[in-house]
Amino acid sequence: MRRLALVVLAACAAPATPPSTPACEPGEVQDVIDTRVSLDLASLQGNARISACPAPGEREVKLDVSGLDIGEVRRDGEVVESRQEGGWLHVAAVEGERADFAVGYSFPARDKTAFDGWMPELGVSFVWPHFCGNLFPCDPALDDGVRFELDVTGLPEGTSAVYPRAIPADAPDYMLALAVGDYRRVDLGTSTGGTQLYAWHFPGQETATSAGTAHMVDVFGYYERTYGPYSFGPEAGTVQVDWGIGSWGGMEHHPYVHVGQWDFGDEEAQNHEMAHAWYGDGVRIACWEDFVLAEGTTTYITARALEQVGGPSQWDYYVDDFLTPSCTGRDVNTIVLPDQSCNEIDFLQHDLWSLATYMKGACFYEEVADVIGAEQLDAVLAEFYAERVGTAARMQDMIDLIEARSEAADRAAIDSAVQDWLRTEACPEDYATRCRAHESRGP
Ligand SMILES: [Zn+2]
The missing domain is CATH 1.10.390.10 (Neutral Protease Domain 2)
Structure with a gap:
């Protein structure tokens, strides 16, 4: 996601196999396993086939349906007991067992100024950060990764739709989207x-x-x-x-x-x-407080990869167009890695939702690369991904791994990078030079 100023910026694969056993792995929270969504854009009718494990001790699955008009909930053609309360759909389930059911619903078109669901005027859906309940019944919790299938019908004449028929790995709920137009x-x-x-x-x-x-x-x-x-x-x-x-x-x-x-x-x-x-x-990301793990990391590896394949350097652009305005008070600045709270902030109203997070995060990694070598940092990013793909993680986990994979002599410099770029609101005095320096000791 990228955002500028005040405006919102922002596969065909084998279908998921149905479960062979209804038992749930023991977990701490409810787990939506897969969600198969059918959307008819002409009638604005939807159907979602959901497999989910209730939270431990619970006899229901709870799904956000705040922007939907819910019809019937069915399993094998039979109506399943359900109720709605405060924008949530509660579907009866057996404790410790996987529940499979289908929800029929309609999804009213969303206005383009609200920008939080299916917007026929624009031909796109957009449910980031937590508006999936305007498009399909969902659990918007960040730690809940879901496999999706999507089927879209009812296209306006002369248009085609771009959307994934299947997403074969756990994804955040806001990842699912469709675009319809003259493509x-x-x-x-x-x-x-x-x-x-x-x-x-x-x-x-x-x-x-x-x-x-x-x-x-x-x-x-x-x-x-x-x-x-x-x-x-x-x-x-x-x-x-x-x-x-x-x-x-x-x-x-x-x-x-x-x-x-x-x-x-x-x-x-x-x-x-x-x-x-x-x-x-x-x-x-496990918590919205960890937004820098998504955006700082992405901003850094974009510049890194472009440079490594012979593309243009992004560092002047990052520093001059985005970092400097944050550091000089022309744009929002903030501590980009707040203390250890998790999902306690109102993210859309919080200053973390600003380019400061992207740029100070990228500068943090750039400085770490200067200290341990860009290739060593790439290796850490690869190890972190290998261990945690398909799961939710925290930025502190990344910092811990960087420190664990660096020489003792480099720790103080890494600690300074953490403190100066992530844990302090004011930018370092020599922010532009430090971020732009880009003196990787890698070959
Ligand atoms: Zn992004």
Whole structure:
């Protein structure tokens, strides 16, 4: 996700196999395992087939349906007992057993100014950060990763829809999206990791598309080779979207990310959204307080990969256009890694939701790379991803791993980077030089 100023910026695979056993793994919280959504855009009727394990000791599954009109809940054709309260649907379940049921519903169109569901005027859905309950019954908790299938019918004439038929790995609920429009598809090629890449653009946008995706196949290959295999299926792509007054930045709707139409020619925006498959979507954040683990990491690895494949350096752009305004009071500044609270902040009203988090996070990693070597930092990012893909993690876990994989002599410098970039509101005095210096000792 990327946001600028006051505007909102922001695969065909084998279907998930049905469970062979209804028993649930012991866990601490409710777990939605998979969700198969069918949407009819003409009638605005939906159906969601859900498999979920209730929370321990609970005899119901609770789902956010705050933006939906719920019809019947059924299992094997029989109506299942359910009730609604305060925007939540409670579906009867057996304690400790997996519940499989289908929810029929309608999803009223959302206004483009609210920007929190299916917006027919724009031809896109957008449910980040916690508005999945405007599109399908869901548990918006960050620690709940879900496998999805999606089927879309009722398209307006002359349009095509871009959406994943199946997402074969655990994803955050806000990752699921569709885009409908007059799309042209470009085959970008196959990455070295074997992922087929595409771009979908509006008519007449060939030049922007070429510019924005110039290094995408190589960058994607760098992510795969360096950080680990892509987890969201055999293909991925970027989709040009009209977000109304704020068509800048993009949103990590893997496998088909959305990039605002005004930024479609921007390689940084494009490859940023691709990088979220590793950090933000692949490794989810456990708490909104850990937003820097998604955005700081993604911002850093985008610049790193572009540079490594012969693309343009992003560091002047980062420092001059985004970091400096935050550091000089022209834009929001904040402590980007608040103390250890988890999901206690009102994220959309919090200053963490600002470019300070992206840039100070990227500067933190850049400085760590200067200390331990960019290749060593890549190895740490790969190890972290390998251990935690498909799960939710905290930024402190990342800091701990960086420290564990560095020489004792480097610890003080790493601690300073943590303190100065993540734990202090004021930017370091020499912020521009320190972030831009980029003196990796790697070969
Ligand atoms: Zn992002």
